[in-house]
Amino acid sequence: xxxxxxxxxxxxxxxxxxxxxxxxxxxxxxxxxxxxxxxxxxxxxxxxxxxxxxxxxxxxxxxxxxxxxxxxxxxxxxxxxxxxxxxxxxxxxxxxxxxxxxxxxxxxxxxxxxxxxxxxxxxxxxxxxxxxxxxxxxxxxxxxxxxxxxxxxxxxxxxxxxxxxxxxxxxxxxxxxxxxxxxxxxxxxxxxxxxxxx
Numbered sequence: 001x002x003x004x005x006x007x008x009x010x011x012x013x014x015x016x017x018x019x020x021x022x023x024x025x026x027x028x029x030x031x032x033x034x035x036x037x038x039x040x041x042x043x044x045x046x047x048x049x050x051x052x053x054x055x056x057x058x059x060x061x062x063x064x065x066x067x068x069x070x071x072x073x074x075x076x077x078x079x080x081x082x083x084x085x086x087x088x089x090x091x092x093x094x095x096x097x098x099x100x101x102x103x104x105x106x107x108x109x110x111x112x113x114x115x116x117x118x119x120x121x122x123x124x125x126x127x128x129x130x131x132x133x134x135x136x137x138x139x140x141x142x143x144x145x146x147x148x149x150x151x152x153x154x155x156x157x158x159x160x161x162x163x164x165x166x167x168x169x170x171x172x173x174x175x176x177x178x179x180x181x182x183x184x185x186x187x188x189x190x191x192x193x194x195x196x197x198x
Contacts, residue, residue, distance in 0.1 A: 019072025027061030125155035
């Protein structure tokens with residue numbers, strides 16, 4: 001366990017406090033926005049009981065204060081303690097990226113964003129299947145919807161199988177490289193070498 005100095009403790013407390021104040025401000029703006037919207041469009045919200053009104057006003061500031069306090073603490077820890085290892089990791093990743101061929105870079109980019117790509121293709125398939133099924137003027141809307149659903153299910157199954165295949169390929173690649181590049185063991189060895197130097 002690392003023993004922290006009084007300065008580090010004060011700096012961490014300040015970061016958490018600033019995050020809390022920021023969250024309180026954001027939450028108060030949300031609460032005021034809720035009440036402004038209620039006055040303008042949602043009048044039944046104003047007829048709530050006093051405890052419901054106070055909960056509606058208090059909940060957003062408390063939620064955002066807690067979340068931003070945690071974010072402030074995490075940001076402080078990241079800036080204070082993981083800077084050297086993070087820079088070294090970025091440099092290693094940059095060197096690996098530069099050593100890849102263009103084809104490998106494209107494959108790596110597609111692999112890292114594969115779920116976004118799959119989700120986009122799935123949404124596009126829903127739209128495309130509706131357009132394809134809706135072209136037939138003889139079918140009713142319910143029949144067109146049924147056909148579109150069947151086309152979309154077919155594409156969804158293909159995407160799921162492709163996703164499983166990509167995950168299995170990544171798992172196999174990870175198993176092959178885990179012995180050569182273990183992040184945790186590098187951190188432990190760096191900590192031991194720093195400890196031995198003291």
